Amino acid sequence: MRKLDHQWSILEYNDYFMVKLYQSKYNDILNMYKGEFQQKGIPLSVGSFNVILATYIMVGDTQSAAELVKKMVRGDVVPSIRDFERTMRRCMPHNATIVETAKALISDHGFTTTRILDTNLIHLFGEKRAEDVRRLYLAQKSRKLDLSTYGILLRGFVDSRQIKVAQSIYEDMVNAGVKPSTFVCSTMLTVFTHRRDVASAEKIIQETLKNGHELDITIYTQLIKVYFKARQTAKAFHVFNEIQKSPSMKLNDVVLNTMIDGLVINREMEAAKLLYDQMLKSSIQPDMVTFNTLLKGFIKANDHASAAAVMTDMQKLQLNPDTITFTTMIEAVLSSKQPSSAQESLQMLTTAGMRPNIYTFNAMLNWWVKAQNMREAERTLDILKSPPYNFHPTVHTYTNMLQGYAETMDLPKAMQTFQTMLRSDQKPDRAAFHFMIVSFLRASRLQDAMVCVKRMRAMDVNPTKDTWMLLLDECHLRRDWVVGAEVVQELDASGALMALPNELLLYVLRRYLDLGDLWQLLQVSRDIRFFAMDTIHTRWKFEVTPSAETTMKVQCRAALIALESLSCQLSLQTRVYTLQYPHGPETDLMQREERLHQRIIRGISSYKHKYVLIEDIDIRNRIRSAVDVIFHHAVFVAALSRSPVRLACTHASSNNRALAAMIVRLLTRLDAAFPSYCREITYTLADNIKAFLEYTGYKLLAMNQQHDPLVLYNMVISACFDLMGAAFIGKILSESHVECAVQRTCELLSDDHLRSVKRALLVDLLEGWLTIKRGLVAGELCRLVRLEIDKCDRHGYAAPRRQLTRHYAALIE
DNA sequence: GTAGGGTTAG
Numbered sequence: 001m002r003k004l005d006h007q008w009s010i011l012e013y014n015d016y017f018m019v020k021l022y023q024s025k026y027n028d029i030l031n032m033y034k035g036e037f038q039q040k041g042i043p044l045s046v047g048s049f050n051v052i053l054a055t056y057i058m059v060g061d062t063q064s065a066a067e068l069v070k071k072m073v074r075g076d077v078v079p080s081i082r083d084f085e086r087t088m089r090r091c092m093p094h095n096a097t098i099v100e101t102a103k104a105l106i107s108d109h110g111f112t113t114t115r116i117l118d119t120n121l122i123h124l125f126g127e128k129r130a131e132d133v134r135r136l137y138l139a140q141k142s143r144k145l146d147l148s149t150y151g152i153l154l155r156g157f158v159d160s161r162q163i164k165v166a167q168s169i170y171e172d173m174v175n176a177g178v179k180p181s182t183f184v185c186s187t188m189l190t191v192f193t194h195r196r197d198v199a200s201a202e203k204i205i206q207e208t209l210k211n212g213h214e215l216d217i218t219i220y221t222q223l224i225k226v227y228f229k230a231r232q233t234a235k236a237f238h239v240f241n242e243i244q245k246s247p248s249m250k251l252n253d254v255v256l257n258t259m260i261d262g263l264v265i266n267r268e269m270e271a272a273k274l275l276y277d278q279m280l281k282s283s284i285q286p287d288m289v290t291f292n293t294l295l296k297g298f299i300k301a302n303d304h305a306s307a308a309a310v311m312t313d314m315q316k317l318q319l320n321p322d323t324i325t326f327t328t329m330i331e332a333v334l335s336s337k338q339p340s341s342a343q344e345s346l347q348m349l350t351t352a353g354m355r356p357n358i359y360t361f362n363a364m365l366n367w368w369v370k371a372q373n374m375r376e377a378e379r380t381l382d383i384l385k386s387p388p389y390n391f392h393p394t395v396h397t398y399t400n401m402l403q404g405y406a407e408t409m410d411l412p413k414a415m416q417t418f419q420t421m422l423r424s425d426q427k428p429d430r431a432a433f434h435f436m437i438v439s440f441l442r443a444s445r446l447q448d449a450m451v452c453v454k455r456m457r458a459m460d461v462n463p464t465k466d467t468w469m470l471l472l473d474e475c476h477l478r479r480d481w482v483v484g485a486e487v488v489q490e491l492d493a494s495g496a497l498m499a500l501p502n503e504l505l506l507y508v509l510r511r512y513l514d515l516g517d518l519w520q521l522l523q524v525s526r527d528i529r530f531f532a533m534d535t536i537h538t539r540w541k542f543e544v545t546p547s548a549e550t551t552m553k554v555q556c557r558a559a560l561i562a563l564e565s566l567s568c569q570l571s572l573q574t575r576v577y578t579l580q581y582p583h584g585p586e587t588d589l590m591q592r593e594e595r596l597h598q599r600i601i602r603g604i605s606s607y608k609h610k611y612v613l614i615e616d617i618d619i620r621n622r623i624r625s626a627v628d629v630i631f632h633h634a635v636f637v638a639a640l641s642r643s644p645v646r647l648a649c650t651h652a653s654s655n656n657r658a659l660a661a662m663i664v665r666l667l668t669r670l671d672a673a674f675p676s677y678c679r680e681i682t683y684t685l686a687d688n689i690k691a692f693l694e695y696t697g698y699k700l701l702a703m704n705q706q707h708d709p710l711v712l713y714n715m716v717i718s719a720c721f722d723l724m725g726a727a728f729i730g731k732i733l734s735e736s737h738v739e740c741a742v743q744r745t746c747e748l749l750s751d752d753h754l755r756s757v758k759r760a761l762l763v764d765l766l767e768g769w770l771t772i773k774r775g776l777v778a779g780e781l782c783r784l785v786r787l788e789i790d791k792c793d794r795h796g797y798a799a800p801r802r803q804l805t806r807h808y809a810a811l812i813e
Numbered sequence: 814g815t816a817g818g819g820t821t822a823g
Contacts, residue, residue: 122814148814155814186815218816225817257817264818289818296818327819362820369821399821406822431821438822466823 010045013037017051021091029055044077050087053079057101069109078116079106081132082123107136114146121149125156133157134165144176147184154187163194164460179211180204182219189222196230217249221258228262236262257289264297272297273306285317292324299332326354330363342368342379358384358391362400369404374413377404395426402435406442414439427459434467441474446483449474453490462494515637516565519558542637552622553629555603559596560633566593567662568655593662597669600626604674623670623677627684631723634663635692639719657768660722664730671732685727686737692720693744700748717745721761725769735781742781746788752795759792 008016013032020028033052044052049072056065072079084102092098110116117140124133133156145153150173157166170188173180180188185208192201201223209215220243227236240259243249256279263272276294279286291314298307314321326333326349339345345364349356356364361384368377381401384391398421405414418436421428428436433456440449449471456463468491475484518532536542542557566589604622638659671681696717724741727733742762749758766785 151814181815183815189816216815221816252816254817259817261818287817292818294818324819330819357819359819364820366820394820396820403821429821434822464823469823 010042010048013042014045014047014051017048018087018091021051021054024058026055026059030059044072044075046077046080046083047087049077049079050084051091053084053102053105054088054092054098057098057105062105065105066109069105072110072116073113078119079110080123081106081120082127107139111136111140114149117145118149118152121152121156125152125159128160130157130160130162130165134162137169141172144178145173147178147181150178151181151183151187154184154191158187158190163191166191167195180208181211182208182213182215185213185215186219186222189219189226193222193226193229196226198226198230198232198235201226214248217243217252217255220249221255224255224258224262228258228265231266233262233266233268251284253284253287253290256284257287257293260290260297261293264293264300267301269297269301269303269306280313286313288319288322288324291319292322292328295325296328299329304332321354323354323357323360326352326356327360327363330360331367334364334367342376342383345376345380346383356384356389358394358397361389361391362394362396365397366400369400369407372404372408374404374408374410377401393424393426395421395429395432398426399429399432399435402432402439406435406438409439409442411439411443411445428456428461430456430461430464430467433461433463437463437467437471441470444478446474446478446480450483450486450490453487457490457494462496465496468496516561519561542632552603553625556600556626556629557633559599559603560630560637563593563596563662563666564633564638564659566596567658593665597666600666601670601673604670619674620677620680623674623680624684626670627667627681628688630663630666631685631688631692634660634723635716635719639716656719656722657726660719660726663723664726664732667727667732668730682732682734682737685732689720689724689737689741690744693741693748696745697748700754717757718761718764721745721765722768725765729769729772739781739784742784742788755792755795759789762789762792 016032017029020026020032029051033048033055037048049068053065053068056062056068069079081099081103084106085099088095088099088102106116106120111120120136121133124130124136133153137153150169153169154166154173157163157169166187170184170191173184185204188204189201192198192204205215205219205223208219220239224236224239227233227239236259240255243255244251256275260272260275263269263275272294276286276290279290291310294310295307298304298310311321333348334345337345337348339348342364345367346356349360349364354360361380365377365380365384368374368380377400381393381397383389384397385393398417401417402414405411405417414436418428418432421432433452437449437452440446440452453463453467453471468487471487472484475481475487515536518536569589604626605619638656667681667685674680724733724738728735728738742765745761746758749755749761762785766782766789770782770785
């Protein structure tokens with residue numbers, strides 16, 4: 001192998017080491033290295049370094065391995081993870097663990113040197129191994145890195161489209177007190193442009209200037225772009241003027257193209273054309289970028305004459321349309337030519353001498369998707385994947401397909417595409433997940449859509465407000481509160497709830513959540529307590545902040561909210577089951593109801609006044625306050641919970657009556673719980689009804705006839721009437737109490753335009769409550785009510801008779 | 814190691 005008198009070059013030593021390593025002859029390697037190699041003072045090369053390091057690892061001499069790496073801190077050879085892996089692929093292709101060990105050694109002992117760290121990062125980014133870098137970074141994160149290292153990291157992640165990671169590394173950099181260079185500034189401007197974050201862009205510009213760096217025209221160009229993207233045209237023009245005024249900068253084609261594109265983005269085609277005309281007359285002539293930008297704008301604005309004029313100008317300058325031109329125009333071209341197949345549409349390109357790239361294919365594919373022709377979209381996908389193109393589908397390719405399958409409701413294909421996407425190592429982005437979610441929702445698979453959301457969030461991809469909205473709307477539509485609660489939970493956990501625009505937050509709270517849910521939120525989520533309280537305040541108009549005076553009321557309110565939801569379940573089940581309580585599935589509900597009654601009773605009686613003598617008075621007052629709250633809840637709060645939509649459905653009035661019955665059961669229970677305060681509840685209730693009717697009178701006086709707020713108003717009065725009827729059946733109110741109220745109501749509603757309301761109320765009272773129970777003596781009252789109904793009829797009203805239900809009388813007892 | 818144009822929901 002070795003010729004006499006021939007001095008080996010480093011390459012020959014390399015070969016020797018590598019062959020020996022392949023043969024696992026570690027001693028030969030070490031003898032040669034420690035002997036002849038070092039005696040002759042031959043400088044280590046990358047290749048031999050890798051072999052020696054591998055040898056130390058193989059013989060278990062970690063100490064020497066670490067020393068070797070540390071020795072490299074001074075010198076020209078850089079220990080590189082990438083290079084080590086390359087050597088190992090040749091020498092030890094079957095050893096899977098050695099690379100990991102070497103990686104750890106290099107990063108532990110080498111990365112303290114900026115030069116070694118930087119080179120490794122550049123190597124890894126060069127191989128598109130951003131994920132590896134991210135893991136390495138997390139290990140280094142705790143210490144302050146060199147400015148150059150930050151620069152490489154930021155640029156690497158921006159180039160691999162990991163904008164979020166770049167942004168968080170920049171935050172680390174700022175926190176470590178490292179000031180930006182122009183390179184970092186430029187890199188971060190791309191991030192801020194992407195995010196439309198003007199404030200951060202301006203801040204980093206100031207920081208860089210403060211650091212004594214001179215900002216060149218490239219940075220200013222980027223700044224122009226940020227402003228345009230963030231819809232701040234005036235500021236963009238300001239920078240443009242600064243460039244023109246500055247003696248150190250010279251206006252060029254890139255700046256002008258950026259300006260034109262910015263105007264196009266902002267749909268300012270007049271201004272864009274003006275700039276373009278000036279350009280034609282100036283020494284800076286338009287180029288392909290200029291033409292493609294203008295074409296995009298005119299096509300988007302549906303100005304085909306101007307687009308054609310641009311094409312003519314292009315020819316005059318002897319420039320030919322390129323692939324980008326074609327991609328820009330492809331939608332317009334295909335729509336006018338209406339090809340019948342993928343093959344045909346491709347032909348149109350190739351005969352024009354175009355060689356499509358992946359962008360072109362994606363645009364073409366998307367045209368078929370939009371035409372809802374998935375067969376041809378699939379064919380396009382096949383063509384782009386096969387020879388002679390052999391393109392790899394991108395996220396956009398898959399996402400376009402997903403959109404098509406979502407719209408054509410082809411869930412199996414959508415799921416299949418999603419799987420293919422994951423297998424091909426393409427990370428689904430928010431749009432991909434969005435269409436998967438749409439696919440599931442269209443197939444009525446809310447639960448699976450939810451799984452998607454969770455998976456999405458686990459991958460650190462956040463849905464936009466539109467995706468959240470879609471999910472919420474679907475839950476709302478299907479009245480699926482179980483999944484709905486999960487959505488709100490995820491929304492809350494994602495931190496997006498508070499970041500949502502107020503409009504959406506209030507939508508969630510007002511339209512989506514019931515009073516019961518809001519009540520939960522008061523206790524569960526501190527962040528949204530303020531909003532929940534405000535919503536309860538403005539929509540349901542009652543106090544929720546506990547204080548010395550209100551604690552009992554707030555507790556009472558909580559129990560009432562729970563009772564309300566109980567009564568809904570009850571009325572649903574009584575339709576199917578028995579009229580009497582103690583059998584069947586009702587029993588459990590009744591026990592829960594009893595527990596809630598107990599809570600209210602305890603709330604009233606647990607209070608001990610410090611002056612024993614007046615305790616008596618306090619309990620009386622507290623019973624009165626409790627009944628006030630109960631009345632308010634039954635008439636105002638519950639009435640507002642019944643939306644007009646709910647009222648229109650058949651079960652609505654049955655729900656209302658169930659609630660009235662439930663309230664009267666509670667009052668009866670209270671009556672029994674405080675026997676020494678005989679009739680206190682009756683008096684308070686009667687007082688409340690009286691006050692309510694007076695209030696109603698004033699309301700009616702103030703009300704504008706044209707506005708007709710009676711829809712809602714009618715619900716409030718009818719809630720009071722239901723309560724009154726139920727209380728009469730439950731013997732909380734006497735015949736004379738009801739009679740007074742009826743008389744007063746008839747006076748209030750004597751106007752012609754209110755007659756229909758009046759009649760409906762009276763009929764409901766008579767047929768829904770007064771006459772449903774045998775043996776109930778209400779002769780006078782019934783006569784009065786019938787008389788009033790007759791009066792209405794004589795004025796020309798004959799409403800259809802209602803079906804009677806006798807369930808509710810049974811429910812009160 | 815720095816700047817400009819083409820593909821995706823709502």
